[in-house]
Amino acid sequence: MxxxxxxxxxxxxxxxxxxxxxxxxxxxxxxxxxxxxxxxxxxxxxxxxxxxxxxxxxxxxxxxxxxxxxxxxxxxxxxxxxxxxxxxxxxxxxxxxxxxxxxxxxxxVLRDWVSGYRPGRSRVTTLRHAARLHARGLRAVADVEAAPAGEARLEEVVGWLTPYIRDDAFLTVLRTALSVFPDPTAPGTTLAPMLVNLRLSRCDTALDGPHMIRFGRTYLAFTTDHGEAERAFTVIAEALHTRGLQPHPGSRVRTAVNVEDLLLNGR
Structure with a gap:
């Protein structure tokens, strides 16, 4: 440019x-x-x-x-x-x-069912969305957290933005800002939450659906029974694997879920 x-x-x-x-x-x-x-x-x-x-x-x-x-x-x-x-x-x-x-x-970039690290879309937003799905009889949930990934390469991280931003000067500022960290996605900066959403947005494209929620790193797929939740779990795990990520070991299928217990797993 x-x-x-x-x-x-x-x-x-x-x-x-x-x-x-x-x-x-x-x-x-x-x-x-x-x-x-x-x-x-x-x-x-x-x-x-x-x-x-x-x-x-x-x-x-x-x-x-x-x-x-x-x-x-x-x-x-x-x-x-x-x-x-x-x-x-x-x-x-x-x-x-x-x-x-x-x-x-x-x-x-971000789907309507994604909350966390977004203006006006907090944990409360997620729980309200979850309560609406729960009220429709969707009581079995695939609860999958994307595990913290290993170190990302700087050019890989900048590449998450290049489909949407073609301004080389602006991307150079981003590249320079991230270059001083041992990992460009390291927590602590204002940019880190934005990068979490950008990284997972590439998985979100394979998971679009009316019964899906993501809050930060955690995916919640609401289903009618345990078997359907297990299948949803597999689909989410495969979407993560495709992008070099994996489910946190504490991820699981929840049956007869209490909405207020979601996102309080302490992982």
Missing amino acids: RAHDRSRSLMPSLDEERLQVALRQCALRSPATGADATAFERLRRESAEILPRLARDLAEGTWRPGPPTLTHVSTYTGKQLEFWLPPVLDQVVHRAVRNAVDRITETR
């Missing part, structure tokens, strides 16, 4: 105005992400000087991220997870990139 071709470019999504929006979003979420709220406050005070320079570096292809910090977080089950925390300015870039990509994935 030529530098002056702005009609299809996503680079305006990384201009000073949108970086300012991303900064406000990051500052609001800093307690949840483990980021240093005071660092964001300092960045906000100096944003009139820093953000124009950052926008210029992004537009000219000279922006380089800093090294992330490895931390650990505990899940509600007490499990310790590695969590890569980028420098605060890099988090702003990640958020702006995510905002641009989300506008595309919401309209062109």
